[in-house]
Amino acid sequence: MNTDVVIVGGGPGGATAAMFLKHEGIQSIIVEKEEFPRYHIGESMSGEAGGVLRRLGLEAEMLSRRHPVKRGLTVYGPSGKTSWFVPVMARDNNWELYPQSTWQVHRQDFDKMMLDEAVARGATLLPGRATRPLVGDDGAVRGVEVRLADGSMVEVAADVVLDCSGQNTFLANAGVTGPKYLGSYDKQIAIFSQVVGAIRDEGPKYGDTLIFYQQKYHWSWFIPLDDETVSVGVVIPSAYFLDKKESKRDFLLRELQEINPECQRRLAEIELVEDVRVIPNYSYQVQGFTGKGFMCLGDAHRFIDPIFSFGLYLSMWEGERAAQVIKGYLNGANRDAANPFTEHELFLEKGIDVLEDMIDTFWEYPLAFALFMHQRYRELMLDIFAGRLHERQPSEALLEMRRLLKRERGYDKPGEYSVPIGSRYRPERAPIWVATDVEYD
Numbered sequence: 073m074n075t076d077v078v079i080v081g082g083g084p085g086g087a088t089a090a091m092f093l094k095h096e097g098i099q100s101i102i103v104e105k106e107e108f109p110r111y112h113i114g115e116s117m118s119g120e121a122g123g124v125l126r127r128l129g130l131e132a133e134m135l136s137r138r139h140p141v142k143r144g145l146t147v148y149g150p151s152g153k154t155s156w157f158v159p160v161m162a163r164d165n166n167w168e169l170y171p172q173s174t175w176q177v178h179r180q181d182f183d184k185m186m187l188d189e190a191v192a193r194g195a196t197l198l199p200g201r202a203t204r205p206l207v208g209d210d211g212a213v214r215g216v217e218v219r220l221a222d223g224s225m226v227e228v229a230a231d232v233v234l235d236c237s238g239q240n241t242f243l244a245n246a247g248v249t250g251p252k253y254l255g256s257y258d259k260q261i262a263i264f265s266q267v268v269g270a271i272r273d274e275g276p277k278y279g280d281t282l283i284f285y286q287q288k289y290h291w292s293w294f295i296p297l298d299d300e301t302v303s304v305g306v307v308i309p310s311a312y313f314l315d316k317k318e319s320k321r322d323f324l325l326r327e328l329q330e331i332n333p334e335c336q337r338r339l340a341e342i343e344l345v346e347d348v349r350v351i352p353n354y355s356y357q358v359q360g361f362t363g364k365g366f367m368c369l370g371d372a373h374r375f376i377d378p379i380f381s382f383g384l385y386l387s388m389w390e391g392e393r394a395a396q397v398i399k400g401y402l403n404g405a406n407r408d409a410a411n412p413f414t415e416h417e418l419f420l421e422k423g424i425d426v427l428e429d430m431i432d433t434f435w436e437y438p439l440a441f442a443l444f445m446h447q448r449y450r451e452l453m454l455d456i457f458a459g460r461l462h463e464r465q466p467s468e469a470l471l472e473m474r475r476l477l478k479r480e481r482g483y484d485k486p487g488e489y490s491v492p493i494g495s496r497y498r499p500e501r502a503p504i505w506v507a508t509d510v511e512y513d
């Protein structure tokens with residue numbers, strides 16, 4: 073089989089990329105190993121994620137599906153008595169802020185809607201698992217090999233392989249990219265499920281995200297998914313979980329009662345309606361995630377602490393941007409360069425570094441963070457929360473956070489910048505992740 077772009081993974085990143093590619097007249101084949109609908113974590117969107125959906129023309133569809141409208145997020149302090157609110161705000165053409173909204177989604181519904189829409193707009197879906205990249209003698213990636221549901225193998229040749237495989241990090245596992253570093257947010261793990269019977273806010277905050285802070289790296293989330301169901305989860309250092317010697321179900325239910333008085337009040341009489349799931353050690357960063365014939369997108373190259381819900385936005389926005397860059401490449405831009413996508417890679421790293429620096433300031437300097445958020449740099453902080461990561465960056469607020477973190481971001485050595493992840497930021501200690509589930513058969 074032949075196509076312009078083969079996309080590994082039909083999650084929101086892959087589906088968005090396929091839609092924007094089609095808009096540019098570029099054909100794609102999406103290889104997806106799971107049958108949709110399927111469960112997925114990551115239900116709360118940032119403001120600019122809503123913006124990507126609007127640019128795709130999907131606002132009316134999102135409203136008709138009655139996904140809860142999110143107008144902001146509230147973070148409760150350890151006592152449960154104090155809280156701060158971050159409204160979703162967009163910028164108009166004069167760079168003035170105005171209130172905007174975004175959505176919370178059941179991922180099984182949302183991801184299916186996105187994949188169906190990509191196919192309806194002209195992408196081809198190839199159900200199966202990409203097993204390995206096809207690499208030419210010159211080292212360029214030229215396509216992927218796919219195992220179909222009946223066990224047969226097929227090769228898909230393409231000008232560009234777009235790795236949208238999420239935490240599976242397909243190309244990093246295959247050794248095509250640079251190294252993959254583990255993050256160092258105290259080896260956090262997330263344990264989560266969905267519940268009914270939770271106490272929600274009424275009025276405009278009905279669909280908002282709530283975050284309950286207990287102490288550094290120890291927090292829980294509350295994300296309304298429909299009129300009955302709320303997604304709940306706790307994030308803790310893994311050593312803390314292991315010390316408790318509880319099943320993940322018992323651990324989750326107890327923590328939700330103990331983590332924060334406001335969380336306890338809202339979840340006093342809940343019933344679990346989903347399996348309890350766990351994701352360990354989940355932050356990482358892949359270096360050299362673009363190259364001749366390939367590009368990784370979203371979770372396939374970088375995953376940072378999800379406390380402020382940036383994952384979906386990054387995957388979808390990177391999909392939008394990838395379409396532009398690939399269009400240029402197919403028209404001849406940088407065709408003979410060792411890496412045609414160097415600039416694109418640097419651009420993305422710079423943007424995600426903004427988020428990482430903000431999140432690290434939140435963990436390391438909570439009081440300064442609150443001061444920036446409420447008084448000194450409120451508007452600039454709202455920009456970062458919404459996902460405006462390039463225009464007018466680095467802002468004064470960002471530079472101040474970097475000063476506090478004693479962090480310099482240098483971008484003059486491609487492939488060597490912004491490693492590693494995590495608020496301790498000690499490059500020499502960043503552990504390299506070792507692939508465990510590579511398939512070369």
Ligand SMILES: Cc1cc2nc3c(=O)[nH]c(=O)nc-3n(C[C@H](O)[C@H](O)[C@H](O)COP(=O)(O)OP(=O)(O)OC[C@H]3O[C@@H](n4cnc5c(N)ncnc54)[C@H](O)[C@@H]3O)c2cc1C
Nearest residue numbers: 081083084085105114116202237238262370381383384387
């Ligand atoms: C605990 C936790 C909480 C989070 N909370 C939020 C949140 O509130 N808001 C938010 O925006 N984000 C959140 N995230 C992040 C969010 O889940 C991800 O960023 C988002 O799903 C990334 O989308 P994606 O399209 O890149 O990857 P995915 O959604 O993971 O899609 C990847 C797809 O690729 C397919 N695939 C993988 N390998 C192959 C292969 N070899 N062949 C074929 N198909 C393959 C998979 O089946 C999957 O469908 C959270 C993450 C965690 C861990």
